[in-house]
Amino acid sequence: MTAPDVPPLRVRDLTVRFAGLTALDGVSFTVEPGSVHAVIGPNGAGKSTTFNVLSGVHRATFGSVRLGDEELTGLPPHGITARGVARTFQNIALSPHATVADNLMLGRHRLTRAGFLAAGLRLPSAAREEARHRERVREIAAFTGLEEHLGRPAGTLPYGLQKLVELGRALCAEPRVLLLDEPVAGMTAEERRRTASLIAGVRDGLGISIVLVEHDMGVVMRLADAVTVLDFGRRIAGGTPEQVQRDPAVVRAYLGRQEAA
Numbered sequence: 001m002t003a004p005d006v007p008p009l010r011v012r013d014l015t016v017r018f019a020g021l022t023a024l025d026g027v028s029f030t031v032e033p034g035s036v037h038a039v040i041g042p043n044g045a046g047k048s049t050t051f052n053v054l055s056g057v058h059r060a061t062f063g064s065v066r067l068g069d070e071e072l073t074g075l076p077p078h079g080i081t082a083r084g085v086a087r088t089f090q091n092i093a094l095s096p097h098a099t100v101a102d103n104l105m106l107g108r109h110r111l112t113r114a115g116f117l118a119a120g121l122r123l124p125s126a127a128r129e130e131a132r133h134r135e136r137v138r139e140i141a142a143f144t145g146l147e148e149h150l151g152r153p154a155g156t157l158p159y160g161l162q163k164l165v166e167l168g169r170a171l172c173a174e175p176r177v178l179l180l181d182e183p184v185a186g187m188t189a190e191e192r193r194r195t196a197s198l199i200a201g202v203r204d205g206l207g208i209s210i211v212l213v214e215h216d217m218g219v220v221m222r223l224a225d226a227v228t229v230l231d232f233g234r235r236i237a238g239g240t241p242e243q244v245q246r247d248p249a250v251v252r253a254y255l256g257r258q259e260a261a
Ligand SMILES: Nc1ncnc2c1ncn2[C@@H]1O[C@H](COP(=O)(O)OP(=O)(O)OP(=O)(O)O)[C@@H](O)[C@H]1O
Pocket: 018, 021, 022, 023, 041, 042, 043, 044, 045, 046, 047, 048, 049, 050
């Protein structure tokens, strides 16, 4: 698998207001090419809002998100996917009755050249293209450890494997940037360990950038190259996992919430 051309993802002064509530307030950070960048913070800090702006679900009130020279701000979700940014969902969003292979094929959608007409007319060009996509799906299934499950309906797999299908489907879009929304939530300790090493493998083997929103601090600290810490919609710290762990503002933010709880 060859590394795609990955530019930096620059988030600048991102501000999101919902009817009187400022969910994000002037947040800036840069995701370096080929790195895992974690966004962490206590409940309500603005992590999901950041994720939703990056994937085009929410519009920024102010500020910008740029991938290299391309402005992503204001694009709809499919426009952002088309520029090589793929996401997974916190709650699994697979077609449960379709096979794992067909769910992965859905991830190839943006790369499909032959239109519905060519496919419907069963033109040889469409058949060749489909065969190429199926081959790539098999490669990605092997990479993610899903090969033996390709023929099974996705809904019949255990939860941890369904999360991997989500990840595999996002990889099938050949992204330059992968947005992972709590990829190990609800997993057993063994599944967490396996998923964390798979994510490290995606970074190291495919060279793509990964933005990770995750509550599991063990996974964040082991996996992330850089961490942005949010609290009440503001960026309160940033740096390597070691730096943010020692940062008094971060300790205060987490301890404060525990005391209030
Ligand atoms: N669609 C919305 N409408 C109004 N307020 C919202 C909306 N989405 C989020 N908020 C508010 O914005 C703030 C940030 O929420 P967000 O979900 O981004 O935090 P979070 O860090 O992801 O929290 P958690 O860890 O609990 O998922 C919160 O006060 C939340 O109530």
